[in-house]
Amino acid sequence: MANNATTYYDLYRHSSIGQMLTDALDDLIGEERIDPQLAMKVLTQFDRVITEVLNEKVKARLSFKGSLDTYRFCDEVWTFMIKNVTFKLDNGGTSVTADKVKIVSCSAKKPDDK
Amino acid sequence: MSNAAVGAVYEHIINEVISAVRIDFEEAGVDEAALDELKKNWQRKLSALNIAQFPWDPKPEAANVVQQHAPVAIPNTPQNVAAPPQQHASYTQATLSPPQHHQQTPQPLTLPGGNVQQQQQGTNGVHIKTEPGVPQQPKQDPPQPIIKQEPGTAPQNPNAHPAYPGPARGMAAQRAAQALESQYGARAAASISAIHHGMGSQMNNNPAGQPVQPHQQQQQQMYHQQQGQHAQRPPQQGQQQIPQQQLNAQQQYRQGVAAQMMQQRMQQQQHQHQQQANGGQNALHAAQTDGPTDDSAFDAVLMQRGPDGKPVNMGRVEIDNILHSQLAARAKQMEGGGLMLPLKEATKTRNLPSKRPKETGASQVDGPDDDDLKDEEVDEDAINSDLDDPEDENIVDEDDDELPHMMLCMYDKVQRVKNKWKCTLKDGVLTVNGREYVFHKATGEYEW
Known part of the structure; x- marks a missing residue:
């Protein structure tokens, strides 16, 4: 991971867009159109691009409240399980509720140290 | 609702990733079609999740328009494809499949x-x-x-x-x-x-x-x-x-x-x-x-020699019987002739060849017996599934049915005062209730 000047978290691979990319790559690998190394390169690019795009293009703000069920801090990664959570989205003021949400969060400070 | 931004953001991500890896694909000697297919598949799979409205999806109104126009556009095809049988005889298939026609x-x-x-x-x-x-x-x-x-x-x-x-x-x-x-x-x-x-x-x-x-x-x-x-x-x-x-x-x-x-x-x-x-x-x-x-x-794909030495068309039922016996034989071969099995399953499988022909006897005139094939597949699975825990699969299925409620993000700050937590998050993707949201900054307050 540390071959480039900057490295990026691969946690976004677990998002829906990352999962679908992985699926699509798996399909191509299964058909032997590409080899796994190339797929890894694609995923590495994805890590970079999604981090940059979320940082630069997205302006939306969000606040949420709930009751914390479980918390964990391990290897600079926070994991929260929050119950009965209400999200408030800034623009439009709509709110979304869910009975359980898992939050996985990496440190924004020093992604290079990972 | 910030959900509207998701489509644009994701499209941006996809385009950027695709263009970024283009050179990698070229260096790996992979044709560009694979890259295009990757992009299309990626978009299609995302659309299938129905987490947001994506720019590459047809708008709902647009879809209606297409449906209205469809009958107008189609009429050319039925002439070729769905010609009535009498017409068909004079058409010949050569007209319907130009490449072979041209070749031969x-x-x-x-x-x-x-x-x-x-x-x-x-x-x-x-x-x-x-x-x-x-x-x-x-x-x-x-x-x-x-x-x-x-x-x-x-x-x-x-x-x-x-x-x-x-x-x-x-x-x-x-x-x-x-x-x-x-x-x-x-x-x-x-x-x-x-x-x-x-x-x-x-x-x-x-x-x-x-x-x-x-x-x-x-x-x-x-x-x-x-x-x-x-x-x-x-x-x-x-x-x-x-x-x-x-x-x-x-x-x-x-x-x-x-x-x-x-x-x-x-x-x-x-x-x-x-x-x-x-x-x-x-x-x-x-x-x-x-x-x-x-x-x-x-009406026959296989022939067999009759008692008088002349080839006789084999009916579907007979062919089915042959296939069944071969499948059963192969299944038996794989399981070591039944030696490695629990007694119950072994006897069950051993009965297969003898039972099948009777079941698929003359009474069946509506094509191959689908159930039999399925049974066989199930049997083969069951043989190897002693270590499998069916409950696990159910749990996985439940998870697959619905996207997990999950937020992936980075944290700027996480504070705790007694049982009250406050955190500042940024650059996140949130999946909730089957919808997806992106945010630049998020603040959360919760009690433990």
């Missing part, structure tokens, strides 16, 4: 020219040299030697016409079939059978069952000659014009050829007996080289 139909049509090629490809010198003296020698490729003699007879016929409508068509089809077989082997089987098709129906016009009748032999000889001469003439005339001594030499040889031809034809005729009932003078039959017509009377 020219064979019968341009035969006189093509013969030379065939000869050059397929002839070994021995055949030609010994041809007059050894007339009874079995020939693999009858047409070739005849053409050798063509130069002697050719000048007699000034009116060359390639499309001789008589028995020559059968010859042409025969040669086309042979050429196909030699060039394409088994792959051309469908085309060859289609050619034979046409020949079989043509044979209907000849007095069947008397292959070596003198009259027919003459006819055979006649069209051999005429093909060589590119002629379109009545048979009698053609025969008279040929010098007698040459005729004798040819005749001897051709009798052998003709007899063999007839023999082949009789075999084909036997196989396609029902086909003759359709009446074969339709010239398009000969041009059809891409498989039997859909309305053909073929």
